[in-house]
Amino acid sequence: xxxxxxxxxxxxxxxxxxxxxxxxxxxxxxxxxxxxxxxxxxxxxxxxxxxxxxxxxxxxxxxxxxxxxxxxxxxxxxxxxxxxxxxxxxxxxxxxxxxxxxxxxxxxxxxxxxxxxxxxxxxxxxxxxxxxxxxxxxxxxxxxxxxxxxxxxxxxxxxxxxxxxxxxxxxxxxxxxxxxxxxxxxxxxxxxxxxxxxxxxxxxxxxxxxxxxxxxxxxxxxxxxxxxxxxxxxxxxxxxxxxxxxxxxxxxxxxxxxxxxxxxxxxxxxxxxxxxxxxxxxx
Amino acid sequence: xxxxxxxxxxxxxxxxxxxxxxxxxxxxxxxxxxxxxxxxxxxxxxxxxxxxxxxxxxxxxxxxxxxxxxxxxxxxxxxxxxxxxxxxxxxxxxxxxxxxxxxxxxxxxxxxxxxxxxxxxxxxxxxxxxxxxxxxxxxxxxxxxxxxxxxxxxxxxxxxxxxxxxxxxxxxxxxxxxxxxxxxxxxxxxxxxxxxxxxxxxxxxxxxxxxxxxxxxxxxxxxxxxxxxxxxxxxxxxxxxxxxxxxxxxxxxxxxxxxxxxxxxxxx
Amino acid sequence: xxxxxxxxxxxxxxxxxxxxxxxxxxxxxxxxxxxxxxxxxxxxxxxxxxxxxxxxxxxxxxxxxxxxxxxxxxxxxxxxxxxxxxxxxxxxxxxxxxxxxxxxxxxxxxxxxxxxxxxxxxxxxxxxxxxxxxxxxxxxxxxxxxxxxxxxxxxxxxxxxxxxxxxxxxxxxxxxxxxxxxxxxxxxxxxxxxxxxxxxxxxxxxxxxxxxxxxxxxxxxxxxxxxxxxxxxxxxxxxxxxxxxxxxxxxxxxxxxxxxxxxxxxxxxx
Numbered sequence: 001x002x003x004x005x006x007x008x009x010x011x012x013x014x015x016x017x018x019x020x021x022x023x024x025x026x027x028x029x030x031x032x033x034x035x036x037x038x039x040x041x042x043x044x045x046x047x048x049x050x051x052x053x054x055x056x057x058x059x060x061x062x063x064x065x066x067x068x069x070x071x072x073x074x075x076x077x078x079x080x081x082x083x084x085x086x087x088x089x090x091x092x093x094x095x096x097x098x099x100x101x102x103x104x105x106x107x108x109x110x111x112x113x114x115x116x117x118x119x120x121x122x123x124x125x126x127x128x129x130x131x132x133x134x135x136x137x138x139x140x141x142x143x144x145x146x147x148x149x150x151x152x153x154x155x156x157x158x159x160x161x162x163x164x165x166x167x168x169x170x171x172x173x174x175x176x177x178x179x180x181x182x183x184x185x186x187x188x189x190x191x192x193x194x195x196x197x198x199x200x201x202x203x204x205x206x207x208x209x210x211x212x213x214x215x216x217x218x219x220x221x222x223x224x225x226x227x228x229x230x231x232x233x234x235x236x237x238x239x240x241x242x243x244x245x246x247x248x249x250x251x252x253x254x255x256x257x258x259x260x261x262x263x264x265x266x267x268x269x270x271x272x273x274x275x276x277x278x279x280x281x282x283x
Numbered sequence: 284x285x286x287x288x289x290x291x292x293x294x295x296x297x298x299x300x301x302x303x304x305x306x307x308x309x310x311x312x313x314x315x316x317x318x319x320x321x322x323x324x325x326x327x328x329x330x331x332x333x334x335x336x337x338x339x340x341x342x343x344x345x346x347x348x349x350x351x352x353x354x355x356x357x358x359x360x361x362x363x364x365x366x367x368x369x370x371x372x373x374x375x376x377x378x379x380x381x382x383x384x385x386x387x388x389x390x391x392x393x394x395x396x397x398x399x400x401x402x403x404x405x406x407x408x409x410x411x412x413x414x415x416x417x418x419x420x421x422x423x424x425x426x427x428x429x430x431x432x433x434x435x436x437x438x439x440x441x442x443x444x445x446x447x448x449x450x451x452x453x454x455x456x457x458x459x460x461x462x463x464x465x466x467x468x469x470x471x472x473x474x475x476x477x478x479x480x481x482x483x484x485x486x487x488x489x490x491x492x493x494x495x496x497x498x499x500x501x502x503x504x505x506x507x508x509x510x511x512x513x514x515x516x517x518x519x520x521x522x523x524x525x526x527x528x529x530x531x532x533x534x535x536x537x538x539x540x541x542x543x544x545x546x547x548x549x550x551x
Numbered sequence: 552x553x554x555x556x557x558x559x560x561x562x563x564x565x566x567x568x569x570x571x572x573x574x575x576x577x578x579x580x581x582x583x584x585x586x587x588x589x590x591x592x593x594x595x596x597x598x599x600x601x602x603x604x605x606x607x608x609x610x611x612x613x614x615x616x617x618x619x620x621x622x623x624x625x626x627x628x629x630x631x632x633x634x635x636x637x638x639x640x641x642x643x644x645x646x647x648x649x650x651x652x653x654x655x656x657x658x659x660x661x662x663x664x665x666x667x668x669x670x671x672x673x674x675x676x677x678x679x680x681x682x683x684x685x686x687x688x689x690x691x692x693x694x695x696x697x698x699x700x701x702x703x704x705x706x707x708x709x710x711x712x713x714x715x716x717x718x719x720x721x722x723x724x725x726x727x728x729x730x731x732x733x734x735x736x737x738x739x740x741x742x743x744x745x746x747x748x749x750x751x752x753x754x755x756x757x758x759x760x761x762x763x764x765x766x767x768x769x770x771x772x773x774x775x776x777x778x779x780x781x782x783x784x785x786x787x788x789x790x791x792x793x794x795x796x797x798x799x800x801x802x803x804x805x806x807x808x809x810x811x812x813x814x815x816x817x818x819x820x821x
Contacts, residue, residue, distance in 0.1 A: 049732055078734035089729035093747040097294055102743055106734025113735075114742050116296040123294045140297045155729075162733055320634050326697045334692035341691060363594075366587040373584050408806040409799070412682060412770040416787060421606050423599035426591045500682045504773065507594070510683075517686050525687075529679060536678040 001027045001198060002048070002166055007057035009043050009222075017043045019222040020057065025166075030192050030199045032213035032230075034206055036242050039219040041202040045168045048200070049081050050074060061166065079106035082159025084188070086171035088151040090143040096154050097139040100126045103161035122161070129157040133187065149180035153187065160191060167192065167199035173208060181205070185212040206238065206250050341522045348530055349523035353516070357528055360509035361535070363426050364498040367508055371430045371498075372491045375437025382438055383445030384471065390449060399442070406439025415501040426507030433494045433501070440493070444486055445479065452478045488543035495539055499532050610792065617800060618793035625782065625801055631696050632778035632805070635771065636764035639703025644757045647708050651715035658719055658745065669712070676709030681767045685776040696777035703768055707760050718752035719745065754820045762813035769802050 002025040009018040017040045025031055033041045046052035048059055050066060059066045066077055082103070090099045104122045105113055112118070130136040133153040143151060152172060159167060169188060173181035185201075189212045192199050203209045209216055210230040218226030218241040225240050226233070235247040300306045350357070385391045385399035406414075411432055418428040418435075452475065460474030502510025509528060516525040565573065653659050654669035684702035692698055727744035735743065772780020779798060786794040 051728055051732060075734045075736060078732060081732075083729065083732040085725060085729055087725055089723075089725040091726045091730065091743060091747050092723075093750065094743070095297065098296065098743075102730055102735070103733050105730065105736075105739045105743060110736060110738045110742070113739055118294075120293075123292065126294070127292050139294065158729075158733070168732075320638060323630065324634060324638075324696050324700075327693060327695065330693040331697070338691040341687065362590075366590045369583060369587045370591060404807070405803070408766070408803045410766050410770045412773060413783070413799075413802070416773075416783075417610075420610065421599075421603040423596055425594050425596070427595040427600060430591055496678065496680055500680045503682060503686070513683065514686065517690050520690065529683070533675055533678040537674060 001025060001062060002200075003058075003060045004044075004048070005058045005060075007044070007047060007059065008055050009040070009047060009052065010055045017222050018047070018054075021219075021222075021224060023217060023224070023227075025198050025200060028192070028196045028198055029215060030189060030201065030213050031215045031217060032201045032203050032209035033217050033219060034203060034209050034241065035219035037204070038221075039241075040222045041219055042170055044219070045083075045170050045200060045202055048166075048168055049078050049083060075106055079162050080164055081166045081168055082162045082164035084152070084155050084159050084167065084169040084172050086174045088148070088155045088175075090151055090154055090158075092144040093142065095140050095142055096130070096135065096146070097126060099143050099154050100130065100157045100161055103158040106162065125161055126157070129160055130154075132191075133157060148176050149184060152176065152180075152184050156184075156187065156191065160195070164197065167197055167201075169199055169201040169203075171202050171204065173203065173205060181208060182211075188212070206233070341526070344522035344526040345530070347523075348526035349521075350527045353512070353521070353524045353527075356512045356515075357509070357524070357531065360502065360512040360528075361531055364495060364502075364508035364510075365535075367426050367429045367433060367498045368491060368495045371433030372437060372487070372494050374430070375434040375494075376441055376487050376490070378434065379438040379440075379442035379445060383442040384449065384475075386442060386446035387449035389454070390471075390475070399446075403439050403443050403446070406435055407443065411436045411497045411501055412504055415504050415506040419505040424505045424507070429498060429501045429506035429508055432506055433497060436497065437490055437494065441483075441486060441490055445483060448479045448482060449475060485547045488546055492536065492539045492543060496532075496536060613792040614796035616793065617797035618791070619797065621794045621797050622801070625779065625798065628772070628779040628782050629801065629805065631699075632768045632780075633765065635696060635699040635703055635768040635776075635778050636761060636809075639700045639768070640707055640757060640761040640764050642700070642704035643707035643760065644711050644753075646704070647711035647715055650708060650712040651719060654712060654716040655719035657722070657724070658741070669716075673709040673712050673716075676705055676707075677713065678709075679706065681706040681764075682770060682774060685771045686774045689775045694775035694777070699768060699771040699776035699778055702771060702776055703764050706767070707764060710763075711756055711760055714756045715749065715753060718749045718756075722748040751820055755817050758813045758816045758820075762809050765809040766806055769805075 002023075004021055004023045007018055007021040008016070010016050021040075021044060023031075023044075033044060035041050043052055047054040048066065050069075054067055057067070061077065061080065064077065066074070069077055091102065094102075098116070101113075101116075101118050101122060104118055107122075108118060127136055127139070130139060133156060135150060135153055135157075138146065138150070143154065146154065155172075167188070172184055172188065176184060185208050188199065188201070191197070201209070201213060210233060213230060216226065216228065216230050216233060217224055218237065220241050226237050238247045238250065239245070298306060300309065382399050382402055385395045386403055388396055391399065414435055415428060415432040418431045422428040422431060456478060457470065457474035461470050465473060498508045498510070499513070500510045502508040502512070503514045505511070509532065513525060513528045516522075516528060563570070650669050650672055653665045654673060656662070656666070659666045659669070681702050684705045685698060688698040688702050692701070722745060726748065727740060730740050730744035768778050768780075769783075770780045772778045772782070773784050775781070779802065783795065783798050786792075786798060
């Protein structure tokens with residue numbers, strides 16, 4: 001379904017971030033991409049929807065080569081790939097509903113979206129998704145009023161309302177506490193199996209990757225050093241990915257933890273104050 | 284739960300202003316205001332139309348501007364503007380320090396506070412030109428009136444920002460200095476000054492910019508500087524000389540801006 | 552090293568070199584100040600200056616009490632002044648939006664051509680005082696409120712565009728990227744990713760500039776561009792000091808009210 005072949009990326013600074021990556025992701029597979037920071041995980045994901053332009057190689061989704069698409073086709077292609085971000089990347093000053101509907105932008109015209117006149121079917125689907133993640137009562141709250149876990153769930157809704165075939169997930173738990181992290185990962189996993197979606201999940205937390213992914217790809221310095229099932233992740237493998245360290249505490253057969261109650265950490269609502277100097281034109 | 288209503292849930296973007304009547308009042312008010320403005324603002328379109336060639340002449344005067352024929356006057360006016368700017372910025376800031384300290388609620392006693400606030404309000408309410416008219420009346424034509432004007436205007440600007448800065452400062456630090464048994468002046472010097480200093484230096488340089496820009500216009504009412512020359516050039520329809528003056532002003536303002544940006548980075 | 556002081560280590564705020572430099576800078580600054588003041592004083596008739604306090608007292612006496620009845624003729628000039636500021640600001644912000652869009656590094660269509668042009672527009676608009684704009688416009692399109700409006704607008708474009716483009720450059724690119732990742736078109740990315748982020752700054756800037764413009768528009772009449780400045784000029788030239796004092800009071804009132812309104816609105820937005 002998704003096939004990456006010989007993907008390389010050289011940044012303008014000259015850094016070779018990816019050195020010829022080959023990955024095949026079959027339909028419905030949830031794959032975790034692990035590796036130290038700077039290994040190129042984020043670059044892989046961003047090359048797939050071309051937020052970062054690949055230098056060479058091919059990426060085909062259902063036999064369409066994404067790398068060769070023109071801008072209009074690329075936009076159509078992006079609709080088929082939902083992306084979930086590390087810092088949620090919600091548009092902070094828009095409401096939850098508007099953020100979810102952002103996922104439909106590829107399907108509606110400019111004026112329709114500017115005037116917020118989305119088709120009723122989109123609205124219905126948005127409410128359905130928000131209900132699924134338990135946030136439908138917050139539809140008209142502004143995104144910056146939500147806690148971290150809630151924001152990430154809105155981010156998931158935004159990705160899913162695109163009706164994607166593939167989810168690109170970039171460090172979904174990096175800014176969340178451990179418990180919320182698990183809830184979010186479980187939610188992503190469940191949604192993938194409900195909708196038979198494939199997903200590529202960048203994650204630095206090896207334990208979470210083992211718990212929730214069917215397959216793990218280890219990346220180091222732009223090269224794949226491991227590709228296999230989670231239970232084959234031995235200390236030797238981890239050493240080859242991350243370098244020498246005592247891994248015995250990290251690799252543990254983790255049982256699904258007991259279902260926990262809803263207890264999101266509430267982020268204090270900060271009022272952004274414009275800088276006085278800036279307003280006075282003093283810069 | 285016996286019955287589940289499955290009517291489609293409508294969604295509309297929640298309005299910016301929650302109360303409906305306030306929204307209507309504002310909309311209607313804006314429409315009424317705009318119509319009134321358009322009805323009461325006479326625009327003499329034939330005059331505007333006739334003016335367009337003159338506008339074109341003015342624009343073409345920039346290619347090339349005439350620096351030569353009035354160079355002596357331009358040079359003198361610019362020099363005068365610059366002196367005025369230097370002197371009035373220094374004097375204005377020096378005077379605004381006591382006023383600013385007096386206008387900070389957290390360190391000044393009430394009567395001083397109200398007096399200083401009143402000074403600031405007066406200085407800030409009047410545009411430099413209005414002040415200049417009066418000072419020209421009092422001190423006669425020439426750069427002295429301009430200097431007094433700009434100094435007074437600087438007090439309003441700088442004093443207010445200084446007062447706000449002092450009011451915003453971290454009370455803990457200042458308290459610690461006072462606790463060491465410092466006198467009032469020592470307290471200002473050690474507890475308050477270090478906190479407000481970096482920003483105030485930047486603002487001082489910025490005020491220098493503003494004073495130069497203003498010094499270019501107070502000449503129009505007789506306050507000395509390049510403004511008088513510019514006014515004469517316009518009166519005589521010498522657009523190419525006017526263009527030259529404007530270019531010089533823009534160049535100096537840009538120079539000031541870059542220079543002060545550089546200085547600020549160096550100081551902080 | 553021959554002698555090492557056993558105790559009594561001296562402490563200095565700066566080392567010797569820096570200290571010398573600081574002293575030199577101070578000396579230069581003082582010399583510059585004194586020199587400039589000397590030049591001004593050469594051009595000053597000091598007799599007038601010494602006479603000024605008497606003059607001021609005299610003027611103050613002649614200005615009291617204000618000619619309260621004169622307020623009846625001031626309605627229209629005040630209305631014009633407010634209109635000049637408001638409509639001028641409105642035009643300015645409408646024109647400032649595209650200029651700022653072109654000037655911001657992250658939204659400009661071309662860094663090498665369009666951006667320098669936009670920056671040039673901003674600089675020249677900012678450098679030239681509203682009164683100079685008015686002076687030009689009065690000779691070009693004739694005296695009146697219209698010239699005042701355009702003068703205020705031209706002066707404010709640079710100010711608004713500068714603050715606005717800085718706000719655009721400071722937005723969170725992550726949010727923009729997220730909108731782009733959904734397959735949104737360029738216009739939609741602007742509408743959903745950028746506009747919501749800069750909207751509060753935009754509103755704040757507009758109101759702030761409006762407040763400044765009220766003040767600026769009080770003087771445009773001096774060069775014939777309409778508003779209360781016309782009355783002020785007339786009253787001063789005819790030496791009707793009681794009218795002058797009333798006009799000044801009215802100006803203070805207007806400015807204070809506008810400052811209050813602008814503070815309220817900014818508070819409500821933020």
